[in-house]
Amino acid sequence: MYEFLKYTVKDVMTPSPLTTTPDTLLRELEKIFETHDFNGIPVLNHEGRLVGMVTKYDLLKAFIFTPDSPIPRYGLIMDRPASSVMSLDPVTVTPDMPLSRLLQELVELQTKSFPVVENGRLVGIISREDVLKALRRTTEA
């Protein structure tokens, strides 16, 4: 009944997730999303520090209509770097965070996944799907 309360982020996160760099082009990001079906990818700088998160939403947002031109320059936008669309200073969580608290943040921030950081290093990523899986596992009859 109360099994879920015992879970922490590290129990269900994906360790050592795929990451990208600030200068990765949007067309390369799109391929990653197509291949792996992630919601978001952590962006690491050359020293390996987390500098942002880039999501499918960020990618889509790059193509909306703006006052700059009557038609978005679809091809040129694909050649922009991840740094031009990523969220800076993303909300991070720690591996020891109770999953009940993580669930609360997922809902309140309407975020699909959080990077998991320990001692300044990225150690994993945790998504809605991971939490749903834990809920199913802990409530099975």
Place this chain on the structure above:
Amino acid sequence: MTTLLYNHPVCMEHDMGYGHPECPDRLVAIYGALKQPAFAALQWRDAPAATPEQLIRVHPQRYLDRIMAAVPKDGLRALDGDTALCPSSGEAALRAAGATCAAVDAIMAGEADNAFCAVRPPGHHAEPGRAMGFCVFNNVAVGAIHARKVYGLDRVAIIDFDVHHGNGTQAVFEHQPEYMYLSSHQWPLYPGTGRSSERGVGNIVNLPLSPYSGSEEIRNGWATLLAPPLRAFRPDFIFISAGFDAHRLDPLAQLNFTEDDYAWLTREILDIAAEFCKGRVISTLEGGYSLSALAASVAVHVRALMEAPALAQIA
């Protein structure tokens, strides 16, 4: 009386490249609709090229020279990120601007009540010295000034219901109280101008509409914010910058107008034209990029123009 339809084959040769939404097929779709038997009473006329004298009232000579010199012998020549010239574009642009002047002449000579100019390239983004947003010459501004200069009219109004704000037309007229420019458009959207605070010398009326606005918003906006100043202006001639890209099916914006809204808006304009200026209206094509929505919307717009005499008699 009569509605004139100005066009020219060269307007279908102006081609800005594969996939560009401002494409020759727009005119194919429009002509397809207007060649139906219901439109048999339309009088089709070839659009003549605008003369240098007509164009220079809006565009400086050095701009005209630069544009004509930029027309390529083959291929495309970019004027901005979205606007390009092909070998036929120079003549198409001249005839698009000439159509409005010829329509003025015909209406002032009593040959017709009103006219629709099915021409491209469109014009309302073109500033005196700058081509932009698919536009080269400001066709409506050229026609409006022609009406005043040649026929001595006191007041000329321009109503622009294209989904984009007509920055070029506003730039031409914002310091000239003899002209009134009224525009409904989505905001924010290209080109970024058109806030309600932009009022010129009291002769500019902007109605910015939020994305997803539709029938209710445009009809209320017309009745409360656009029609009253237009009536107070007592126009001697009315031009319409007729873009149909506020339609709910258009891929370049997010407004939700329907064909009924365009028919309604056209009749409202014609009512005012009947009241103040003997029904004298010239409508000129601007945007509209869903071919089916464009054809259907132009059809109801032109149908309303053709039925205008009945309205004029009632008025």
